[in-house]
Amino acid sequence: VFPESSLKVTGVDFLKSQNTRQHHTDGYNIQSLVVRRGQPFQVQVSLSRELRAADKLTLRFGIGESPMKNRGSLLSLKPEREDFNGWKISMVERKGRECLLSVTSAPNAPVGIYNMQVKTGSNIYKPENGVVYLLFNPWCEDDVVYMSNDAEKEEYVLNDTGTIYVGSAYSIYDRPWNFGQFEEFVLDACMYLLDKSKLSLDQRRDPAHVSRAMSALVNANDDSGVLLGNWSGNYVSGTSPMDWIGSVTILQKYYKTKKPVRYGQCWVFAGVLNTVMRCLGVPCRCVSTFDSAHDTEENLRVDVYLNEKGEKLNSLSFDSVWNFHVWNDAWMKRTDIPDGFSGWQAIDSTPQEQSQGRFQCGPCPVKAVREGDVYLPYDAKFVYAEVNADRVYWVVKKVNGKDKYFKVGTETQAIGKNISTKAVGQNRRVDITKEYKYPEGSKQERMSMQRAYSFLRPSGLMPRSGYASTLQGIGANTEPLVPKEPVTKTGLHLEIANTEPLHPGNPLEMAITVKISAPGNWTVDLIGSCQLQYYTGDVQANLGTVKEIITLEGPSEMQIPLKIAPDAYMKTLSSVEDEVLILVTAIAEVKETNDKLTKETSMRFQYPPITVQMPETATLYNDFNCAFIFKNKLNVTLENCKLLVEGLGIFKMTTFELGDIMPGRIMKSEIVCTPTRLGEKKIVAKLISNQIKGISTEKAIFITE
Secondary structure: OOHHHOOOEEEEEOOHHHHHHHOOOOOOOOOOEEEEOOOEEEEEEEEOOOOOOOOOEEEEEEEOOOOOHHHOOEEEEEOOEOEEOOEEEEEEEEEOOEEEEEEEOOOOOOOEEEEEEEEEOOEEEOOOOOEEEEEOOOOOOOOOOOOOOHHHHHHHHHOOEEEEEEEOOOOEEEEEEEOOOOOOOHHHHHHHHHHHOOOOOOHHHOHHHHHHHHHHHOEOOOOOOOEEEOOOOOOOOOOOHHHOOEOHHHHHHHHHHOOOEEEEOHHHHHHHHHHHHHHHOOOEEEEEEEEEEEOOOOOOEEEEEEOOOOOEOOOOOOOEEEEEEEEEEEEEOOOOOOOOOOEEEEEOOOOOOOEOOEOOOOOEEHHHHHHOOOOOOOOHHHHHHHHHOEEEEEEEEEEOOEEEEEEEEEEOOOOOEEEEEEOOOOOOEEEOHHHHOOOOOOHHHHHHHHHHHHHHOOOOOOOOOOOHHHOOOHHHOOOOOOOOOOOOOOOOEEEEEEOOOOOOOOOEEEEEEEEEEEEEEEEEEEEEEEEEEOOOOOEEEEEEEEEEEEEEEEEEEEEEEEEEOHHHHHHHHHHOOOOOEEEEEEEEEEOOOOOEEEEEEEEEOOOOOEEEEOOOEEEOOOOEEEEEEEEOOOOOOEEEEEEEEEEOOOEEEEEEEEEEEOOOOEEEEEEEEOOOOOEEEEEEEEEEOOOOOOEEEEEEEEEEO
16 A cells, blocks of 8 residues: 555544533633533544545543553544443544544543544544543533533533622621633633542542542642631731632632632632532532531530620630631532432531541532431531531639639520522522521421431530530530520520611610510629621620619510720721621520520621622623722721722723722722623622721623624
């Protein structure tokens, strides 16, 4: 045979626009072809001559450093031999020197970057940019991440913006977040993390392994991952966690430097992990739990220590209750555990506790948390405690020069409240507590709790501070299996609320309401305190206390005001880098019956809004103007103001330095926007100053052709 008749490939067309539309990957801002597993894609091969019966044509897909057939990392696909490791290839049509081939990867193929080559006889053709990114496929029924509902896939896989709920159970608010899974370098950053994870090829098939590895790699602990956590209040050597408005800048910076980005707190970790999972094709959502327990000893109890004025003491507690904590739920069928636990799986990349020697958490089946099956992998005990622990209050008093602990209340229904995520296709909060817990007091809840307790064995009721070992006597009574809300003899009840809006620079006006339902004359000792704390429960300042002896003729109630002057808190507010919440704690004791009750409520400051002015629609590549307007309605100057704005598919992250904004002053910042993508796009804005960290807003615009 003359050499000129040997078959050579002269070109390969990856038919990018047609393939990516069918695979829902047309959003990725990347040169290469991105497809999802278990679904056909087409490639057009141009040859030096027409194909003959005797010709051998092979498509080779290799993954990893040195792909080998016997390891399954090299797939050699021949059109006449259909199936290879679950991959299929077929000839769609032959026209002259062109062949159109269809390739279907296995629905459980390892995800990652594949190099494609074409072999004809002894010739090997390497197309330029011959890499194919293979992702999980929620549209494929045979993929374990399959999700049947289209609106849910639109939200949990394709939506690149969203909302993370923060604040406190008393005042939940939404923080807009740009996930940006389609932005430049984000997919490459995720692929870099997959390589860094050292997962085996087989483990890359399974979203349970992949999501666990990503929960470890999004924090910088033990593997120089994406984000360094910092709750110290000092962020001089990086970006304050409050200053991020999305994951894009973080992942791009990480991919460029390969060094951990400073700094993150829980919602930043959750925002980035959400981006990574959606980017890889695993449906994922951010989940916020209010009054979330960080129970270090898995005994389902968090102890809170108060001084005699009713002020919370930081120093004694090993555990804490966070005002809110944000983690993620990833959607998958679990093939590694018994049936019945598929669906949403909690994963958490905030470095709190080590699991199997690394800071990683999950995937933990949300159903296992609800049913009390806390022995199931991974980390179900930890997640169960976050939403189900009891909170026990102790007052520390000096008796003969020694600290003594007096129990002043147990709350069995205070932890794991208002578990929230963004609604599918809408900008509103949806409460998913019932997916994590049965209704309080229901028969199923009791059974689930007994099941969980049988695996957890909570200890007896002993204060757990460093001094607890010197105490005798308290530990004798172990908790009943199902603790009930304490039923007091007098029906004592406390409520805490603000009576005026909580604007920085104004007095904080709050009230504690004491209610008694039993008839008769009662004397109640009431202690109330007001403090500023971080969302992790860390107290930053004591602002004031109230102490009253009140007499009530039951059934009746009385309101005790608690007022804090601006001077008492403005200095702290201006000096801390984080957003702080107002914590009010009340302890009431009925003299006649010894009934004791403790209640705490955290509230957030209320801020004037940012308004966004722009058209409702715009056309692709045609500029429009967007203005951000802020009026300082507070009677305090906001110092060192910065406005951070970002619009995915419209403009890159931009910062306006606004200096000091005096009371009553109006600021207007403008930006020219050029839309580069179709559909609904969002613009996110955030204002940060010395005094205030939490003002943010978002506005949508529809881009047409």
